[in-house]
Amino acid sequence: MIELKKKYLKEIVPALKEKLQLGNDLAVPRMEKVVVNSGTGQALKDAKLLDVVTKNITDITGQKPILTKAKKSISNFKIRKGMVVGVKVTLRGERMYDFVSKLVNNALPREKDFRGLPGSGFDGKGNFTLGVKEQTIFPEINPSEIDKIHGFDITMVTTAKDDKSGKALLSYLGFPFQEK
Numbered sequence: 555m556i557e558l559k560k561k562y563l564k565e566i567v568p569a570l571k572e573k574l575q576l577g578n579d580l581a582v583p584r585m586e587k588v589v590v591n592s593g594t595g596q597a598l599k600d601a602k603l604l605d606v607v608t609k610n611i612t613d614i615t616g617q618k619p620i621l622t623k624a625k626k627s628i629s630n631f632k633i634r635k636g637m638v639v640g641v642k643v644t645l646r647g648e649r650m651y652d653f654v655s656k657l658v659n660n661a662l663p664r665e666k667d668f669r670g671l672p673g674s675g676f677d678g679k680g681n682f683t684l685g686v687k688e689q690t691i692f693p694e695i696n697p698s699e700i701d702k703i704h705g706f707d708i709t710m711v712t713t714a715k716d717d718k719s720g721k722a723l724l725s726y727l728g729f730p731f732q733e734k
Contacts, residue, residue: 556651558727566726574719583680583714583723588650590615591622592706593640595631607704608641613694615653619643656692657708658728664691670732673721680714682724683707 562584570582592611594604604621611619619641627635645653662668665686675683687705690697714720725731 556648556655558651558655559648562727566723569726570719570722573722583712583719585650585654585723585727586646586711586713588645588653589709589711590619590643590645590653590706591640591709592619592642592704594704595639603702603704604638604641606702610689610695610704611641611643611706614689614692615643615645616649617643617645654710654727658730660693661686661691662730664693670730673731676717676720678717680712680716680720680723681709682712682720682729683709 567579567582570576571579574582576582590611592607594607608619608621620643621638622640622642624633624635624637624639627633633639662671671684677683685705685707688703689695689706690700690703710724712720712723714723721731
């Protein structure tokens with residue numbers, strides 16, 4: 555079993571149960587899935603960008619992303635219905651815990667001028683979205699082989715009912731939030 559999942563089951567569940575004053579272990583919030591999403595709007599001009607983004611997301615997450623297509627045409631952006639406008643990966647189970655562990659322990663400390671995660675990334679239902687500006691913070695990406703720098707969004711979907719319990723869960727999992 556993954557180290558982070560073991561820690562969650564043995565240490566975090568009892569601590570969150572006490573902190574949130576819950577009566578049942580199943581009421582404790584947990585990670586449901588992690589979604590990694592990258593928009594590739596410049597791929598309309600540069601065809602190789604989509605391949606580069608797909609390869610980088612595959613290297614980072616360990617899973618091949620699906621291509622997201624435009625649902626409707628937008629003439630101002632020169633987008634037609636059905637054109638590929640991004641890539642997306644949904645991680646669950648062991649890959650999710652591996653990715654979260656890698657993100658917290660390896661990638662976030664490598665970010666330039668990192669002072670913690672802002673608490674404003676919560677959506678009101680306990681889910682947290684984080685934007686990454688450069689793919690080079692992950693150790694799988696070799697900076698000398700990078701042609702174009704691109705960013706992506708990482709969304710942690712939890713079973714928490716509100717932002718307070720979602721933030722408590724992510725804090726116990728090791729996410730470094732900024733202090734007020």
